[in-house]
Amino acid sequence: MTRTTAFSSLLEEVHSFRAKHPDVRYVDLISLDIPGHFYGKRYPIEMLEKVAAGSPLKIPQNCVLLGQQGGLHAIGDYCFNDGDPDAPRRLIPGTLKIVRWEKQALGQMLISSDGTQAPIEFEPREVLARVLKRLAGRGIFPVVAFELEFYLFDRALKDGLPQFPHDPLSGDPDDQPNMHIERLSRFSEVLHDIVEAAQEQGIDANVITAELGPGQFEINFGHSADGLQAADWAAMFCRSTRGVALQHGQRASFMSKPYLHAPGSGMHVHISLYDEAGNNLLAADQQQPLRHAVAGCLDLLPHCMPIFAANHNAFRRYGAMVNAASRASWGFEDRDACIRIPESDARNLRIEHRLAGADANPYLVLAAILTGMEQGLAARREPIAPLNEDRTSGIDFAKDMLSAVTAMQDHEPLQQGLGSEFVMVYCENKRQDHLAFMQEINAREYRWFL
Template identity: 40%
Template sequence: MTQDLLREIETFRQQHPAVTAVDVLLPDLCGVFRGKRVPINELTKVWKDGVAFPGCTFAVDITGDTVEETGMSVEMGVPDRICRPVTGTLAPVPWAAKPLGQVMLSMHDGDGSPFPYAPRALVENLVTELAQRGLTPMVAIELEFYLFDRDRAFDAPPSPPVSKHSGLPQNRTQVYGLTELEEFEEVMDEITAAAQAQGIPAGTAIAEYGPGQYEITLAHRPDALRAADDAVLFKRTVRGVAHKHGYEASFMAKPYTGQASSGMHIHMSVLDKDGRNIFAAEAAEGSDALRHAIGGMAATMPACMALAAPGANSWRRFQVGSYAPTVIAWGVNNRTAPLRIPAGGPDSRRVEYRIAGADANPYLVLAGMLAGLLHGLDGKIDPGPALAGNAYEAVDAPRLPDEWGKALDLFQSSDVLRQWLGAAFVDTYAITKRAERAKFNQRVTPLEWEWYLRG
């Protein structure tokens, strides 16, 4: 254990003397945190020896069940792997009822290398690959989420939050509405403050299209791995602060029929070894490197839908006019396209990747995006002309897959993703999600009773 790590612990204890325990957090295949609560006097041991978790943590579906068909659990004897703290993520938990800390963990294989089934390791490996080429992805992530009324029956559908200012539910659409921000400003302000206390660069908050829906943008980082860490920790922050204020926060893709879905948009530019943006150009379409990156991302996008839409509800986002894409296209300042070059000056040229729901695992979406980037730059892939106008009316544009099983088939058969994400990971993910899909399809829903009970 290096002196730097020892200093990190000592600095934390000096700044937060009331903290008696620290949650150690391991994000699983679905981006859900698994963890343990460690007494503060055992923290040095965590830094020195790590924490043991079974490798089959990365063969767990959204319900928490281990998918035995992956062969990663009982068949292997459920072996542990060592997880080590991620430098820079030891931070307080401002919303906790009693003083508490938290730190992110990263799982490692027996030889100390990143565990190949861990989503975080995929991003780490791809960033290393780009660094060997003298390239650094600059990444920012935007996350949309809903606040709900927490006072409802367990099995009741979600309902909009009631403002403590007006006493009224937020039950209308007012995109960019300031009143909607003001009615929940204590929650938004505390989310931002809590994020910043944890080193998460939370910025602008806006009211989105749905009732009780908001978006907070995380600032660009020249560290793609840390940007993904920011996103998963930010989700935990939003949920924790909302709960403290008596609300439920959710990153579910489509919680309401007929209302806006929640997306996760990733902005990326790429710096060379001298810190220059290789996408920069006077033309609004950006440089040749940007076009090639878009070409690679477009080519891998159908397969990456399995990562961007990881559950049954995810697929309800993709409707005409919903701002969730249905075709493969790119455009300049065009939010109907899944690959968008935002407006801005020459040095700010970047691509916005718009296919993912807020329910997706940020590591996996980013890994798919980076795989597309490498594919495009290596192959100098031409994306064709930019799309002008409404992408939903682009009848000649190729369609994105519109069904979960179809996307999983494309994902598992993608040579590009098998190359950059690893065949073992691709197969394990596909097996796990197919099992989750089968489990979902076996459930009888209230809508079926409504439609078919008397048929």
């Protein structure tokens, strides 16, 4: 597609949106930063037309480097020694959608530096775009589906702590962990609005499951042959779900481990690999490529923990309870494993990577998994024994952020797969976030040490 054709298509998208939603005056142009939060600008829709027609769209490069709380960390020469330069962004076609969870109708559209003349090497979407381009050059085409678990809480916190959501029918707190389908009926109004809002964003959100935790649910997305689109869906779903829940007097959170006594929330990623003819590469040669891909994922996993467990709280999931692995492992139809091989026919043979917390960055999670699969296919090594054969099988990984960063920062295969500049920036961002998190004395310290 030429630049002229691309601009023409974008203009048609904007014109169609304005005709369908004449009351919308502003559009949020948004992109995901390293911790997984959206940043961007709110544009008058008239100005969006100019951008769609080819006018420059620039946002400070260092927005990508924002810490967990939205501030900037000094990372190399970035942020405080580089003059805070602007960097080009582009509109992502097909993502201009209506936002109905605000008081006034609003539009939103994804933007990215990938595909521009000067992409930001450490932008999460650009990292994934590079991995997908490299795979395509080798004749490997992933099909991807995300699953996200999340919790609903009462909108009001008590002493800063989350409270169980109230059953809309009985008015009682939903404090009894269970997976009964009746919970879907009791919370149907908010859940159906969450799905409808997601579908308005173009997200193929479908199956809803009541999970074991109080107020915990899971949403499944359709499989997509566009890895960037699959990650876009996961990112946008988090944004829309939080907004819709607030409309219903509740909070939605993708926090990895909100309760110590209840299961954490995970981001499960299903991945198949196909060639240009549509053949499932993992199923060839009596599924030997599947085993090689699993071995690659397991080898790389201990060096990707800051991606899969993106914050201090996320490490609390591992080894806690209910399908939360404490070592890198795999197995057939085994939800205790980090990498599960669901039962399927040869056409749909896939891995399900279950380790990441629900609040991880979906672009980076997918990029890390694909890099592990790619390196495994190239090395053609056998994996460790599956859990079905040996319940003690597994590879240790770090259980705290600083140890995980140490394992990540100098790992050459990961630097080759995701980019050395990205690995440097990401590790320092996580280290600085961890140190900032520790700069507060909480009540427990006074109880223990005063």
